[in-house]
Amino acid sequence: MSIPFNKPYMTGKELWYISQAHHRGMLAGDGHFTRQCHTWLESQTGCHKALLTHSCTAALELAALLTDIGPGDEVIMPSYTFVSTANAFVLRGGVPVFVDIRPDTLNLDETKIEAAITDRTRAIVPVHYAGVGCDMEAIMDIADRYDLLVIEDAAQGLMATRNDKALGSIGHFGTLSFHETKNVISGEGGALLVNDERFVERAEIVREKGTNRSQFFRGQVDKYTWIDVGSSYLPGELIAAFLLAQLEEATEITRRRLDVWQQYHEGFEGLEGKGLLRRPKRPAECQHNAHMYYLLVENLDVRTALIQYLKEKGVHAVFHYVPLHSSPAGIRYGRFDNDLLVTDAIGDRLLRLPLFVGLEDAPLIVDLIENFF
């Protein structure tokens, strides 16, 4: 038996759409397929404007440019996240300020944000871990009171909601990932969701090398020129064609992932009852998207032994982030004032199980883990 951690799901329509893009003969960005992806994302999430990017990393960089983060400006974020959450702001000279996470959802602990705010704080970047929403009501309230911008790292959050609002559509900006390891994919890929309409015009310009080319193509100006800082953040049409095929199946993909997730969740109820592990927790306000199934075990030794045991049985389980505040670059570029006790503990105890569309062996994996204990 050999069960990979992830297996990218193809809907079957990707090559057909790519062949259409080929036939149209327009391969640069912002053509027919990109526009359709934008429309889909705008209607699905309710964001004001969606813009495809090369990756979620690129969308975060774009957001960092749009929020005018400069040297010494502070950005509050969790330490338990992917490097791009921090890197995007460090590239502008910003300082990531790491705040601890909540023990239940492993999301930024909103009750610890205010203590980390200084005169230099400019933005908050909540990360919706495993597609479970952060407490955005509390976070937006803090942002309002301190006049901060909020960029949701919703890389894992497509098709998930909090109080019926799509993750990524609640802050001033949201960023999505379509990386091969996410639920809906285009190999590499991402999107910036602009929710605050004040930023739309500039977002289009920064994404198009600092030019007003988007306005030119819509006939709003008669020539295009360099008007702001910017870079090339837009993917070509072949990627957008692939992505559209995936977006059109997003509801079905999510449903099938939720099925697998639920099998795990029911399967592990007994072991949780015996206190041998902890299952993921979701607040009632959150509808998640089955991005991930993780377990929290007692300590690093148990986790290492369990990963090894599963490996011997042909099941590829993995751990997750090395907390950024303990990484070499996190120490060099970031800051944290208080102990990140939950973050430190979780980093060593979390184990992710295989989860992909078409996985039929969840009950078998549950049995193996029961045997292990």
Ligand SMILES: *Cc1c(COP(=O)(O)O)cnc(C)c1O
């Ligand atoms: C995957 C991920 C990213 C990076 O996404 P890319 O599209 O690979 O750039 C950023 N943040 C989080 C939380 C992620 O899970």
